[in-house]
Amino acid sequence: MDLSFTKEELEFRDEVRAFLDEKLPEELSEKVRIGGELEKEDMDRWHAILNEQGWLATGWPTEFGGPGWSPVEKHIFDEEAAKAHAPRIVPFGLAMLGPVLQKFGSKEQQDEILPRILDGSDWWCQGYSEPGAGSDLASLKTRAVRDGDDYVINGQKTWTTLGQHANKIFCLVRTKTDGKPQEGISFILVDLDTPGIEMRPIKLIEGGHEVNEVFFTDVRVPAENLVGEENQGWTIAKFLLTHERTNIAGVGFSMQGLTELKALARRVKRNGKPLIENPLFAARIAQMEIDLEAMKITNLRMLYTAQTQGAPGPETSILKIKGTVIRQTQNELARRALGPAAAPFPSEDMFGNAALVEPEDVHNAATYFNNRKLSIFGGSNEIQRNILSKAMLEL
Template identity: 50%
Template sequence: MDLKLTDAELTFRDEIRSWLRAHLPPALSSKVRQGQRLTKADHQGWARTLGAKGWHGYGWPPAFGGPGWNAVQKHLFEEECALAGAPRIVPFGPVMVAPVIMAFGTAEQQQRFLPGIQSGEVWWSQGYSEPGSGSDLASVKTRAVRQGNRYIVNGQKTWTTLGQYGDWIFCLVRTSTEGKPQAGISFLLVDMKSLGVSVRPIIMLDGEHEVNEVFFDNVEVPVENLIGEENKGWTYAKHLLAHERTNIADVNRAKRELERLKQIAKAEGLWDDTRFRDQIAACEVDVVALEMMVLRVLCAERSGKQSLDVAGLLKIRGSELQQRYTELIMLAAGPLALPAIHEAMEAGWQGDQWLGGAWIGGAAYAAPALGSYLNTRKTTIYGGSNEVQRNILAQTLLG
């Protein structure tokens, strides 16, 4: 296995790096590096900047308006974006639903939906989980009953990330109760401005409005918004989940956050504590090992060899590492990790004056470490819980 980058790949990396220096706003990069809240305008502004370059759908083939990059180029793009402090691309449109539309949608659906995703103009949300259906997605109960040229949808989705911003939502809905549960699921695209769609926020422990409940009350959805065949949605859902699980690994963000961890440890005097530094080193070794696994897959793709489907494995290791480095960041920050008063931070009150200032606001480099720690408790659950992923891997590899 040759992990060395070719001259052409090194040139490609330099081009990405130069473009990011010219087009990534410093204020936006600073917010990302300090863990501050990103607004819809932050996310969508960056999506439109990428879209104007043709890179919002950076993993897309040229036939659908993408750059046609190979696996190594995609990895280098993700790495440079993370290291530059660019916002993570919100995956629901370009990374998750777009490949499903490309693979299983009609030509009309592709022409209708893909341009808005590529340009960053249309915000997509994911409607998979329900109050009683998380890792067991086959048990979804949201119903879609066909009446002529439309479906009438009733039910509820939950944990819909950033659904308060959504223009469209892709949903798993039950269109049949006969046979195995997986055999009665369909994949439906729903305009979130439709009459009968309502969104209710779920406020998390860190005070953030990141996830939502979405309710469907007799929502009318045109039949032409069905992807593929009725009752074949389980096949399309598995196709999408492979993209989601690989995306969760996010080794490039882990590398950036490790650097942040080291900076906080040095600022707070923990860098000279050999026991704490050992924990950082152990985490960094695992991040490098995860990166090597990613690169092995990329090298296999580059050489044309068939590689093992490791989406579940990448998800397991990546999600566990996210929990580890956010915990270490919180421990390194100590009491500075606690404040997460975003309005004050955004007004410029989050600074190093915390010891002698008029209020305990923390240090900008450390906040909001506690919120990040609490938020990443979910990573081993969403996208298919790690326990379920281990079962799947065991059955695949051991029979």
């Protein structure tokens, strides 16, 4: 197995770098670099630039409007975009629903929905988690009862990321109550303007509004919005989560985070010396870098498997576990490096010390607290270890 890039892949990397250098707006890149909160307009702007280039749906085949990239080319693009501080592509329509429709959706659903994802007409959010049904997703209780040509939905979803920007939501709903819980779940598409839907914001610890809870009261949804067959939702959910977990790993973002952490450790001084010269702190960075290099190799091996044998299976849980732990470790070490300056609201006198506080440092606490979610969403890391022990180790 040769994990080095080919000549053609290196040429593709140069093309990506040239595109990012020319087309990525400097103000967007700077906002991402310092950890500022992106507005919907920021995300839409970057999506439109990528769509014009034909590079928005990086994982889609050409027949559905994607660039038809190989898994390695997609990896190269993600890595270079992270280095350039490009806004992360909102995944719900492009990396989650899109692949689901391409595999399980009807021809009518594909023809109607996929182009609207690409041109930005529809902004999708994900309706999976519920109170009491997060990591244990099979215990979800939101019901969808068939009534003529409609399903009538009642229930609640929570932690709906960026739902305040969305006009559509794809949901897992219970369509059968007897038998194994996994056998009674269906996957359905819902217009958020439908009567009976209420979305409420959930304020985060740092004051931001990123997630929501959604209530469904006698919401009537056309039966044609069902994706796949009734009670096939668990199979579709597992397929979607494989894509989500690989995306959560964020190898490129971890690599860029390591570069920034090292720069911070060179800038901050303890006892008159750069923090990176402190043996204990340097050892912590070294251990994290070793873990990151191991994850990069694992990621490349999985890309090779995907390119030669098709989509990987439960081994994506490895990337989800290691990727999220590494990013949380980076956040923790950055807070250790900043010390009191990592407080959520640094005092004004700190800004006079240019060697201590830079614009990106001000958002450190918000990033740290927000990223505690990484090891929970997409299936908690504890659940991922169960998957690996059962599916790969046969325990």
